[in-house]
Amino acid sequence: MSDHIDRLLARMTLEQKLGQLNMVDGSLPHNGHAALEDDIRAGRVGSVLNVYGAPTRALQRIAVAESALGIPLFFGLDVLHGHHTIFPVPLAEAGAFDPNLWRLTARAAAEEATGDGVDLTFAPMLDVSREPRWGRIVESPGEDSLVASRYAVAKVQGFQGDDLSRPDAIAATAKHFVAYGAVIAGREYASVDISERQLRETHLPPFEAAVRAGVAAIMPAFNDVAGVPMSAHRALMRKLVRETWGFGGVMLSDYNAVAELAAHGLARDAGEAAALALDAGMDIDMHALAYPRALPAAIEQGRATVAQIDAAVRRVLRLKQALGLFDEPFRRSGAAPLASARRAEITALARDAARRSIVLLRNDPAILPLARDLRRVALIGPLADAPLEMLGPWFAAAGIDGHISIREGLEAALGRGRIGFAEGVPMTADDASGIPDALALARQADVIVLALGEPKTLTGEGNSRGHIGLPGRQRDLAEALFALGKPTVTILTHGRPLALPWLFAKPGAVLATWFLGSQAGHAIADVLIGATNPGGKLAITWPVDVAQIPIHFAERATGRPGRPDEHFTSRWIDLPLEPQFPFGHGLSYTTFEISELRATPFAPRIGDAIEVEATVRNTGGTAGEETVFLFIRDPVATIARPKLELKDFVKVMLAPGEAQPVRFALTTDDLGYLDADLTPRIDPGDIDILIGPSADAKRLMRTTIKLVAPLA
Numbered sequence: 001m002s003d004h005i006d007r008l009l010a011r012m013t014l015e016q017k018l019g020q021l022n023m024v025d026g027s028l029p030h031n032g033h034a035a036l037e038d039d040i041r042a043g044r045v046g047s048v049l050n051v052y053g054a055p056t057r058a059l060q061r062i063a064v065a066e067s068a069l070g071i072p073l074f075f076g077l078d079v080l081h082g083h084h085t086i087f088p089v090p091l092a093e094a095g096a097f098d099p100n101l102w103r104l105t106a107r108a109a110a111e112e113a114t115g116d117g118v119d120l121t122f123a124p125m126l127d128v129s130r131e132p133r134w135g136r137i138v139e140s141p142g143e144d145s146l147v148a149s150r151y152a153v154a155k156v157q158g159f160q161g162d163d164l165s166r167p168d169a170i171a172a173t174a175k176h177f178v179a180y181g182a183v184i185a186g187r188e189y190a191s192v193d194i195s196e197r198q199l200r201e202t203h204l205p206p207f208e209a210a211v212r213a214g215v216a217a218i219m220p221a222f223n224d225v226a227g228v229p230m231s232a233h234r235a236l237m238r239k240l241v242r243e244t245w246g247f248g249g250v251m252l253s254d255y256n257a258v259a260e261l262a263a264h265g266l267a268r269d270a271g272e273a274a275a276l277a278l279d280a281g282m283d284i285d286m287h288a289l290a291y292p293r294a295l296p297a298a299i300e301q302g303r304a305t306v307a308q309i310d311a312a313v314r315r316v317l318r319l320k321q322a323l324g325l326f327d328e329p330f331r332r333s334g335a336a337p338l339a340s341a342r343r344a345e346i347t348a349l350a351r352d353a354a355r356r357s358i359v360l361l362r363n364d365p366a367i368l369p370l371a372r373d374l375r376r377v378a379l380i381g382p383l384a385d386a387p388l389e390m391l392g393p394w395f396a397a398a399g400i401d402g403h404i405s406i407r408e409g410l411e412a413a414l415g416r417g418r419i420g421f422a423e424g425v426p427m428t429a430d431d432a433s434g435i436p437d438a439l440a441l442a443r444q445a446d447v448i449v450l451a452l453g454e455p456k457t458l459t460g461e462g463n464s465r466g467h468i469g470l471p472g473r474q475r476d477l478a479e480a481l482f483a484l485g486k487p488t489v490t491i492l493t494h495g496r497p498l499a500l501p502w503l504f505a506k507p508g509a510v511l512a513t514w515f516l517g518s519q520a521g522h523a524i525a526d527v528l529i530g531a532t533n534p535g536g537k538l539a540i541t542w543p544v545d546v547a548q549i550p551i552h553f554a555e556r557a558t559g560r561p562g563r564p565d566e567h568f569t570s571r572w573i574d575l576p577l578e579p580q581f582p583f584g585h586g587l588s589y590t591t592f593e594i595s596e597l598r599a600t601p602f603a604p605r606i607g608d609a610i611e612v613e614a615t616v617r618n619t620g621g622t623a624g625e626e627t628v629f630l631f632i633r634d635p636v637a638t639i640a641r642p643k644l645e646l647k648d649f650v651k652v653m654l655a656p657g658e659a660q661p662v663r664f665a666l667t668t669d670d671l672g673y674l675d676a677d678l679t680p681r682i683d684p685g686d687i688d689i690l691i692g693p694s695a696d697a698k699r700l701m702r703t704t705i706k707l708v709a710p711l712a
């Protein structure tokens with residue numbers, strides 16, 4: 001079959017070759033379908049983004065039946081967290097800390113999207129981020145590199161399965177390579193200036209994990225890293241990813257990013273930009289048209305070579321081959337609709353994923369789960385009856401019907417008669433005129449359920465926020481309702497941690513529900529009534545104030561550890577040192593106790609396996625699931641290491657009173673680090689092993705092992 005590619009390549013003109021490297025936006029009116037069809041017929045387009053369903057069949061027919069070489073197109077779409085059925089946004093789903101769930105939702109999304117003719121998704125997004133101002137943190141698996149690496153593997157496996165040629169397999173794209181989550185001041189598309197250490201310790205590992213899992217494509221990020229825009233970053237794209245990691249798949253640019261090399265100040269014109277990107281290893285130019293328009297002249301001027309183009313075309317054709325498109329170009333666009341039983345399973349999965357992504361931030365006094373004999377619930381707030389808001393900023397092919405609002409979910413769970421609803425205030429506008437009606441409703445009720453948050457339009461791409469509180473007059477509404485002194489449950493809808501210290505100081509319950517997707521309302525109701533015991537945890541540290549950012553558990557030890565009341569220590573004089581909630585925080589309707597931590601052997605030789613074990617007991621009256629995190633700390637090393645490094649996490653489901661052992665398997669490699677020269681190293685000596693329900697230092701149990709040098 002690679003003969004087939006060789007033969008094709010030998011017959012291709014330069015224009016046809018550049019066509020294979022050209023990805024066109026099929027949704028744009030100015031690119032209207034007549035022009036797009038002509039370009040496909042002429043072999044000037046290799047792939048199309050932003051179309052799905054019937055148009056994929058029509059365009060594919062032109063490519064295979066009417067173009068000179070009959071090379072099939074592939075179709076790419078942003079299927080981030082669901083296609084027709086929307087699952088929780090990545091930052092929410094990461095908090096389920098369950099790789100199997102991550103895999104299952106990707107699999108379901110792949111089945112739905114491939115049925116619509118989509119061959120490749122621009123996901124998973126693997127940008128580790130500690131920057132809640134950045135709108136795209138909603139798409140990220142959170143602040144930790146190990147979590148993001150496991151997420152990468154699960155998503156690649158879920159999307160691609162083990163055979164990319166299957167009609168229900170979708171090629172995955174690891175994006176955005178790399179460190180986009182660290183844009184300066186959280187400002188979208190801004191520069192990234194981090195140390196090579198931080199890059200290698202934190203941002204690169206999830207991409208390496210994706211490559212090892214066989215990811216089909218990688219999308220370099222919009223940003224520069226220390227001055228080099230990623231779309232032209234030869235050292236990272238070509239040297240590291242291709243040569244060191246051995247990535248043989250396709251590098252595809254972000255939208256218009258090749259042309260934007262000029263705005264970065266790297267190129268005078270599209271020709272220079274295209275030559276730089278190609279040389280760095282970029283195979284496909286998304287939307288910029290810089291490759292087809294400018295590379296012919298660049299070749300004549302000696303700035304690019306046909307050999308570079310051939311290598312890129314070969315990779316694109318190999319992807320098409322792996323997707324099975326040469327054998328059956330319509331294998332995805334012609335797929336039979338999913339059977340109704342499978343559709344029902346996917347709906348149930350969406351509800352389950354949503355329930356498991358909810359984080360109970362606070363329940364004091366314990367008003368959740370709601371008492372069964374409640375007579376009247378006042379459901380108030382601009383996010384209460386907003387089904388499309390539940391989907392978050394990426395909603396692929398979700399359509400407008402069939403998504404469950406909080407109101408609909410609660411009505412289904414408790415009966416319409418028990419729910420009174422008032423919007424109170426709009427989501428963002430400066431309008432408090434509805435507050436009196438909301439108060440009147442609340443006065444009649446036994447409990448207030450308050451649905452607040454940020455609308456999806458304030459999150460996602462292009463939506464960095466400097467103030468990460470509630471927009472509009474939502475706080476006024478909340479303060480007025482709290483003043484009634486009634487039991488109040490606040491349900492937050494959001495794409496980032498919101499700095500709301502005033503809210504967390506009020507009595508009552510608060511749930512972080514992010515954007516939970518199509519089944520949001522049912523999932524939230526399940527948790528409110530106690531049909532589900534919440535077990536979600538924060539995949540990101542939750543700040544008290546925007547000024548604490550970046551705040552995360554992996555900060556390095558300093559020479560003067562912060563003490564709140566002591567001058568000349570590492571602290572703020574006007575802000576707490578602690579976050580609002582640590583990484584891993586998440587309450588349950590039951591309580592757990594972790595005990596009997598032991599690690600064996602006590603003195604492992606470098607190279608040995610280490611087993612860590614502890615007992616988790618459900619000490620409350622409800623069945624529930626606990627997540628146990630394992631961190632290490634190296635008290636003496638040749639560099640200052642992070643105060644905590646996450647090495648593993650496990651989940652355990654326990655009946656009331658039940659105890660079970662949890663086991664973690666480590667290797668001594670897990671204890672190593674990059675030394676001052678960034679060379680991997682493992683030192684003999686003490687290593688602390690800490691386990692607990694979150695990164696909260698007060699709740700971690702510790703044991704110490706003593707690494708010994710290998711026998712000579």
Ligand code: NOJ
Pocket residue numbers: 078122175254255461
């Ligand atoms: C720009 C975004 O950065 C990227 O994540 C997305 O895949 C492309 N647009 C295509 O929609």
